[in-house]
Amino acid sequence: LAVARRPRAAAAAATAWLAGTAEFAWTRVASGPRTRAEVTTMALTSAVIPPLATWHWLRGTVQHLGVRPWKGLPDLVLFDRDGTLVHDFPYNGDPDWVRPVPGAKEALDRLRARGVQVGVVSNQSGVARGIITRAQVDACMERLAELLGPFDTLQICPHGPDDGCDCRKPAPGMVKAACAELGVDPARCVVIGDIGADVDAAAAAGAVGMLVPTPVTRKAEIDAADWALTTVTEAVDVVLDGSW
Numbered sequence: 692l693a694v695a696r697r698p699r700a701a702a703a704a705a706t707a708w709l710a711g712t713a714e715f716a717w718t719r720v721a722s723g724p725r726t727r728a729e730v731t732t733m734a735l736t737s738a739v740i741p742p743l744a745t746w747h748w749l750r751g752t753v754q755h756l757g758v759r760p761w762k763g764l765p766d767l768v769l770f771d772r773d774g775t776l777v778h779d780f781p782y783n784g785d786p787d788w789v790r791p792v793p794g795a796k797e798a799l800d801r802l803r804a805r806g807v808q809v810g811v812v813s814n815q816s817g818v819a820r821g822i823i824t825r826a827q828v829d830a831c832m833e834r835l836a837e838l839l840g841p842f843d844t845l846q847i848c849p850h851g852p853d854d855g856c857d858c859r860k861p862a863p864g865m866v867k868a869a870c871a872e873l874g875v876d877p878a879r880c881v882v883i884g885d886i887g888a889d890v891d892a893a894a895a896a897g898a899v900g901m902l903v904p905t906p907v908t909r910k911a912e913i914d915a916a917d918w919a920l921t922t923v924t925e926a927v928d929v930v931l932d933g934s935w
């Protein structure tokens with residue numbers, strides 16, 4: 692309040708403050724021994740406590756401005772396979788070459804331990820290109836589960852970029868299918884991948900995309916991503932702390 696321009700309002704506020712403080716002090720004096728020292732202590736501390744409490748509240752409020760709201764845990768986290776959960780050997784059809792990246796197993800186990808479902812959404816255009824067979828893709832997925840534990844859903848697109856399917860990322864088909872299979876609202880689903888097509892598929896499905904770039908990821912894709920983390924471990928940290 693501008694005391695100079697609003698003297699009446701200032702006086703009213705001062706009176707209200709005095710009355711409030713007096714009431715607060717009386718409440719605290721009433722329950723204790725009514726010695727002079729006790730009453731003095733109560734009167735002084737009663738004047739000091741409210742501004743301190745207000746300051747504490749105000750500081751907390753200001754500190755948390757701009758902090759992302761806590762969203763709890765998602766219901767489902769979908770992972771790209773090649774370049775995200777395992778090292779990318781293009782068009783790999785050999786289970787022996789399914790090699791998890793460091794921390795992948797632990798990241799998945801932390802999600803499973805918290806009751807978050809996990810799945811894989813994987814473009815496998817090597818099938819459409821005639822480089823690998825669908826059976827080889829399935830054998831590699833089996834090996835993936837052996838190494839990294841069970842997945843609640845596995846989505847594979849065997850088509851090529853010119854087939855016009857609605858499952859090949861960045862199309863949202865596989866993310867939507869995974870959510871539908873598990874009865875999950877896409878808004879409660881996170882998709883973690885290493886290229887723009889992964890996070891674009893997430894966005895198109897109404898899910899949250901997180902990028903964990905590798906050396907092949909384009910800079911423009913990193914700049915465009917809402918979330919860009921260094922490792923799968925860090926991405927899962929963000930998921931589990933509820934700030935996704």
Ligand SMILES: [Mg+2]
Nearest residue numbers: 771773774885
């Ligand atoms: Mg990938």
Ligand SMILES: [Zn+2]
Nearest residue numbers: 848856858859
């Ligand atoms: Zn497809």
